[in-house]
Amino acid sequence: MVLQLEEAILHRRSTRHFKKKHIWAESIQELLEFKNNIITLDTERIDYKCFENPKIIHALLNQNADIYGKFINPPCILIPSIARSEGSPVHFGFQVEQLVLQLTDMGFASCWISVEEDEWIKKLVSLPTHQYIYGMVVFGYEDMSFKGTLMNINIRELANSRVSDEDFVFKGNFDQPLPLDTLPLEIQKAIQLSILSSSRHNQKPWKLILYEGTLYCIGETQCPMEAGIFLSHFTLTLLHERYRFGVNFIPTLHREKWSRLFDLSEEQIPYGLVRL
Numbered sequence: 001m002v003l004q005l006e007e008a009i010l011h012r013r014s015t016r017h018f019k020k021k022h023i024w025a026e027s028i029q030e031l032l033e034f035k036n037n038i039i040t041l042d043t044e045r046i047d048y049k050c051f052e053n054p055k056i057i058h059a060l061l062n063q064n065a066d067i068y069g070k071f072i073n074p075p076c077i078l079i080p081s082i083a084r085s086e087g088s089p090v091h092f093g094f095q096v097e098q099l100v101l102q103l104t105d106m107g108f109a110s111c112w113i114s115v116e117e118d119e120w121i122k123k124l125v126s127l128p129t130h131q132y133i134y135g136m137v138v139f140g141y142e143d144m145s146f147k148g149t150l151m152n153i154n155i156r157e158l159a160n161s162r163v164s165d166e167d168f169v170f171k172g173n174f175d176q177p178l179p180l181d182t183l184p185l186e187i188q189k190a191i192q193l194s195i196l197s198s199s200r201h202n203q204k205p206w207k208l209i210l211y212e213g214t215l216y217c218i219g220e221t222q223c224p225m226e227a228g229i230f231l232s233h234f235t236l237t238l239l240h241e242r243y244r245f246g247v248n249f250i251p252t253l254h255r256e257k258w259s260r261l262f263d264l265s266e267e268q269i270p271y272g273l274v275r276l
Contacts, residue, residue, distance in 0.1 A: 005240045008104040009193045009233060015109035016072045018140035023052070023076055027106060031078075034102050038095050039235065041249045041272075044088065046095045048080040049125060059124060060136065061113065072111065074138035079121070081131035087249045090271055092134045093228025097197065098236070100137055109142035112198050114225075134225050168195065169208045169215075173262050178210055187215075187276065190237040197233040199226040206230050206271075209262055216250075216258060217272040227271035234274060246275040 028050050038046070051057060057077045080096045082088050103110045115121065118133035127133070169191060171178040180188050191208065199205055205220040206227055217234075219227035235247050250258065250270050258270040 004105055005101070005236055006193065008101040009196055009237075012101060012104040012110070012196075014111040014198070015142045016111055016138075017143045018074050018109065018138075019143045020073075021075065021141045023108075023140060027108075028052075028076070030106065031099070031102065034099065038098050039239075041087075041091055041094055041231070041247065044082060044085060044091045046080045046082045046092060047131065048078055048096075048099070049127075051077050051079065051125065056124065057138075060121065061138070063120070072113075072138055074111075075140040076138070077113075078137040078139065079125055079127075079133060080135070080137070081122075081127055081133050083130055084132045086251060087224075088132060089134050089224035090228035090231070090249055092132075093225035094232045094235075095228075096135065096137065097229040097232040100198070101236070103137070103139050107141075108139045110137050110139035112137055114200060167207075168204075169210065171210050173209065174207070183210075184243075184276075186238060186241040186243040189241065190234045190243075193237045194230050194233040197226075197229045199223065199229070211261070213276055215274040215276065216262070216270050217274070218262065218264065218268050219271045221267050221269050224269075224271060227269075231272045231274075238274075248273055248275075 031050065032048075035046075035048070052075060057074060060077060060079075061072055061074075078099065080092065080099070082092045082095075085091070100110055100112070113136045115133050115135050121127070121133055122129065122131065167177045169178045169180060169183075170176055180191060183191070195204065200223065205223040207218050209216045209218060217227055217231055219230075231247060238245050249272050255270050258264075259268070262270070264270070
């Protein structure tokens, strides 16, 4: 993966107000070619299209963006899609977040836009019915003018309800918090950078449980894509640190076992695991 990973993660932030600046075709082509560098959890791969048509962008944002959508004025929008499968939302988040970090490395600002209903989007942008869209990414050059900076800061503050980083990692179950400094330095770094991954309203809807040398990513039932984004940061960081590990998506067939063992609520799901 050809990017300055840590810098990209630390400097990525949701941007909703952009410069009215054209994005060169070479940059779009570089982004499209990056598809070959995307790391996957299995054989499922995303496809994606990029649009600069203001009418299409306005239509997409008008239907999908939340209350803050009216403030978004991106020159480009990225529409990823993936074939529907049991774990497709997780795989989608895992792969698209790599595109977001690549955009950051290329000097662009960006913002995730969640998608609740994708059928009309597929018709609008001519995607096959077997492909599914769980989110979109707007991007461009951040407006650094006084007005643009003020708008981005204010909207980030309104959208930001990020929870505390405390009690994020546990040992065995949620009754035993695990201090980060008891873990290898590479794992500490992976956790710290993964905590910065995107999630709806920055709520970080996932936690980690360490059990018999394996970290289990526990997420909320309504946030599978966010679990994939988190696992993407974790995986990329450990690869960058050249740490030996294995990462896997947990299919439904095996979730009940871990849910009972960790005493999870009905709103919690073990989405993935990292073998250390």
